[in-house]
Amino acid sequence: MSKKYVYLFSEGNENMRELLGGKGANLAEMMNLGMPVPFGFTVTTEACNKYYDDGEKISEDIRKEIFEYLMKLEELSQKQFGDPKNPLLVSVRSGARASMPGMMDTILNLGMNDDVVEGVASLTGNPRFAYDSYRRFIQMFADVVMGLNKAKFEEIIDEMKDKKGVKQDTELDADDMKEMVKRFKKFYQESLDEDFPADPKEQLYRAIEAVFRSWNNPRAIFYRKMNDIPGSWGTAVNVQMMVFGNMGNDCGTGVAFTRNPSTGENKLYGEFLMNAQGEDVVAGIRTPQTIDQLKETAPAAYQKFTEICATLEKHYKNMQDMEFTIEKENLFMLQTRNGKRTAAAALKIACDMYDEGTITREEALMMVEPKQLDSLLHPRFDDAALKTAKPIASALPASPGAACGQIVFTAEQAIEEAALGHKVVLVRLETSPEDIEGMHVSEGILTVRGGMTSHAAVVARGMGTCCVSGCGEININEKEETFEVKGVTYHKGDYISLDGSTGNIYGEKIPTVPAEISGDFERFMKWADEVRVLKVRTNADTPKDAAQAVAFGAEGIGLVRTEHMFFEGDRIKAVREMIVSKTEGQRRKALAKLLPMQRGDFEGIYEAMKGLPVTIRYLDPPLHEFLPTSSYDIAQLAKDMKIDLDELRSVIMGLHEFNPMMGHRGCRLAISYPEIAEMQTTAVIEAAINVNKAHPDWNIEPEIMIPLVGDKAELKYVKDVVVRTADEILKRENVEMKYHVGTMIEIPRAALLADEIAEEAEFFSFGTNDLTQMTFGFSRDDAGGFLNDYYEKKIFEQDPFARVDQKGVGKLIKMAAELGRSTRPNIKLGICGEHGGDPSSIEFCHRMGLTYVSCSPFRVPIARLAAAQAAITNK
Numbered sequence: 001m002s003k004k005y006v007y008l009f010s011e012g013n014e015n016m017r018e019l020l021g022g023k024g025a026n027l028a029e030m031m032n033l034g035m036p037v038p039f040g041f042t043v044t045t046e047a048c049n050k051y052y053d054d055g056e057k058i059s060e061d062i063r064k065e066i067f068e069y070l071m072k073l074e075e076l077s078q079k080q081f082g083d084p085k086n087p088l089l090v091s092v093r094s095g096a097r098a099s100m101p102g103m104m105d106t107i108l109n110l111g112m113n114d115d116v117v118e119g120v121a122s123l124t125g126n127p128r129f130a131y132d133s134y135r136r137f138i139q140m141f142a143d144v145v146m147g148l149n150k151a152k153f154e155e156i157i158d159e160m161k162d163k164k165g166v167k168q169d170t171e172l173d174a175d176d177m178k179e180m181v182k183r184f185k186k187f188y189q190e191s192l193d194e195d196f197p198a199d200p201k202e203q204l205y206r207a208i209e210a211v212f213r214s215w216n217n218p219r220a221i222f223y224r225k226m227n228d229i230p231g232s233w234g235t236a237v238n239v240q241m242m243v244f245g246n247m248g249n250d251c252g253t254g255v256a257f258t259r260n261p262s263t264g265e266n267k268l269y270g271e272f273l274m275n276a277q278g279e280d281v282v283a284g285i286r287t288p289q290t291i292d293q294l295k296e297t298a299p300a301a302y303q304k305f306t307e308i309c310a311t312l313e314k315h316y317k318n319m320q321d322m323e324f325t326i327e328k329e330n331l332f333m334l335q336t337r338n339g340k341r342t343a344a345a346a347l348k349i350a351c352d353m354y355d356e357g358t359i360t361r362e363e364a365l366m367m368v369e370p371k372q373l374d375s376l377l378h379p380r381f382d383d384a385a386l387k388t389a390k391p392i393a394s395a396l397p398a399s400p401g402a403a404c405g406q407i408v409f410t411a412e413q414a415i416e417e418a419a420l421g422h423k424v425v426l427v428r429l430e431t432s433p434e435d436i437e438g439m440h441v442s443e444g445i446l447t448v449r450g451g452m453t454s455h456a457a458v459v460a461r462g463m464g465t466c467c468v469s470g471c472g473e474i475n476i477n478e479k480e481e482t483f484e485v486k487g488v489t490y491h492k493g494d495y496i497s498l499d500g501s502t503g504n505i506y507g508e509k510i511p512t513v514p515a516e517i518s519g520d521f522e523r524f525m526k527w528a529d530e531v532r533v534l535k536v537r538t539n540a541d542t543p544k545d546a547a548q549a550v551a552f553g554a555e556g557i558g559l560v561r562t563e564h565m566f567f568e569g570d571r572i573k574a575v576r577e578m579i580v581s582k583t584e585g586q587r588r589k590a591l592a593k594l595l596p597m598q599r600g601d602f603e604g605i606y607e608a609m610k611g612l613p614v615t616i617r618y619l620d621p622p623l624h625e626f627l628p629t630s631s632y633d634i635a636q637l638a639k640d641m642k643i644d645l646d647e648l649r650s651v652i653m654g655l656h657e658f659n660p661m662m663g664h665r666g667c668r669l670a671i672s673y674p675e676i677a678e679m680q681t682t683a684v685i686e687a688a689i690n691v692n693k694a695h696p697d698w699n700i701e702p703e704i705m706i707p708l709v710g711d712k713a714e715l716k717y718v719k720d721v722v723v724r725t726a727d728e729i730l731k732r733e734n735v736e737m738k739y740h741v742g743t744m745i746e747i748p749r750a751a752l753l754a755d756e757i758a759e760e761a762e763f764f765s766f767g768t769n770d771l772t773q774m775t776f777g778f779s780r781d782d783a784g785g786f787l788n789d790y791y792e793k794k795i796f797e798q799d800p801f802a803r804v805d806q807k808g809v810g811k812l813i814k815m816a817a818e819l820g821r822s823t824r825p826n827i828k829l830g831i832c833g834e835h836g837g838d839p840s841s842i843e844f845c846h847r848m849g850l851t852y853v854s855c856s857p858f859r860v861p862i863a864r865l866a867a868a869q870a871a872i873t874n875k
């Protein structure tokens, strides 16, 4: 039997999400649950993939199957496509496996043409409705299928409103709508040099193709990259009989969540508009009413809707986000899905649903997206400063958090300014899906139009970005790059602050304070700790970062990059002295100046970590990174060191390397200058002795890590220096203290020869930044410049520097872990590259049986949850 590419809703169920997409599977499931769902069918994700495999063409077989199902839909609905006496109109909507709100395209009212519209007008006795639906269809079709600019259609509407002297679309009557249809079609014909297609079947076919195409539009690709959604999933297409919310005042449409997506409060939350179509609510063009008001406006539909909400939430064991339409007082469900929510709401919902007995702890843990926790770890406004600040306006608290930054008016400006390291707040009339990248880099988003479920609100909540929406008090002048509120004008570049939890807007900079883990967050993280197998350490170079990481639950430090301390204050002078020294004697003199500073740093870190393990890595980067570059600094150094300026210049020139990343760095430095490793060992061991004396119960055992090793002999050479120096100090001080020497695995050769290296190394830590760099041969400093081309051309979907490339780099990790264990069965294995804080990489580390992951302090809670989820999914 040939493969089936199309399913009626009644043939599917919720477990068929991979094939039918989330929307299709859930529509089918709602139908199975006996809920009022308009009839329809789903063209599968496999059809989408086949469309791409066949060179962006729908094959003849699939085309036939689609039209077969169209006939079935005609039977079920007892309406006919293109029949003016009894017309079937459909919506065509995308639906991927994971929900991607607003990223792909939707077309409503498909099936309209000049004859059908007349039929609809006489059948409903409502010509305004008929022509309004027709003009919307032309507009959407032109935009989605033919790529015509939406703005031109809006211009035509504005012209007509101006001519008539009215402000609202609703003030245009049937004749105006008829005229509008004419003008839209004329514009369509002139722009594309073809007539608007009158054949509903052709309309349908082209619409389905357009939805498949939209799977690869730039914003969908960006969204997928941000949310780890593979391009190979494809999107399904749902073709569904239209029900109309815009047929009169006993009709309406809305969206609602079973719980509050901002706070998690267990109360129905949503918005609706009477006499409107779906896109009016989400596009934020008209400001809607709250769902509570539906109780009075349409009591029967409201009653039914609340019952359905309760059933759906219980059924899916998750907060639901639903779309509905009321047609002549009858309720229809158009969608349900697990609702996007803020991190705070996610935690409250998970804890509440556990307490309500709906879900287990493990199910609760799986309900929160680890990356989302990030938004709870960042600063909030300082209470005292907030009290004295006076809001300039207030609007809807669409996505919580505190944002403070310089005003920008377009997504492009946001991207440009953020690239320069500026913090920006994006101020827009309304946002559209094209703005997603600009929204992503902004501290906060402020919109003039739109409700709590507008695009800006939904997307901002998903990203954990603060958003205040629907601030009608603001007048934006995009040309002048200003906005005005209550007589005061704000310019591009001025600072404003937004409070996404109250909706307040401030025309000033407000200081922020650090976050803390308490309440639901704390309780939830304890559950995660009970379940996870991987330990979570942090990468920290200062006592302050170390303390922050401990507050976030770090169980040790996996990487202290000692060179970072060398840049501080006056130390750089001593470092430079060490580098330009010509003799060992000179170098030792400079190192002697650095010793007390390093020892002090390590003491501070040991104190902050209160006896938790600390891995200290020895000097790693190319030395010339520390050298002065400006003539002034070079002259200053020559003066300080009392050496000849020209001589210093020639030393600096001599240190120049063509490829410093593969140059004189890592253990190679200690091989050339063992006295550096001696000084660092002295600092580590003496610091540990001192702190152990002050806190005998902490029992510190230093972990010394040698970087960039590719051969056992390299490690052995440096290790011998370490052991000799350490043992001498311990003997001199008459102290018994264990210490450990290990290495980073960050050069492919080290992974290949890990069994030999493990003879010397007590532990391995995978330095996946360098390991990725050297495995791919991509410079980690330059790859950003060309990897975008890789994403665009679909050569790569993900940044290998952000997410472990399991196929290649992962193979080396697996091999090194196995080889290491073959020599030293209990070898401690960790990861300290950037990947240590990435949830999908953490899952990989769990499977590889690593002991710990180490990541930056702000990613520690994310890693704790990701490690718990890895343990649950790999049970």
Ligand code: PEP
Pocket (backbone or CB within 6 Å): 559, 561, 620, 746, 766, 767, 768, 769, 770, 771, 832, 833, 834
């Ligand atoms: C690494 O290479 O992954 C690593 C942690 O070291 P660094 O980033 O300091 O090179």
Ligand code: MG
Pocket (backbone or CB within 6 Å): 707, 746, 767, 769, 770
């Ligand atoms: Mg490295």
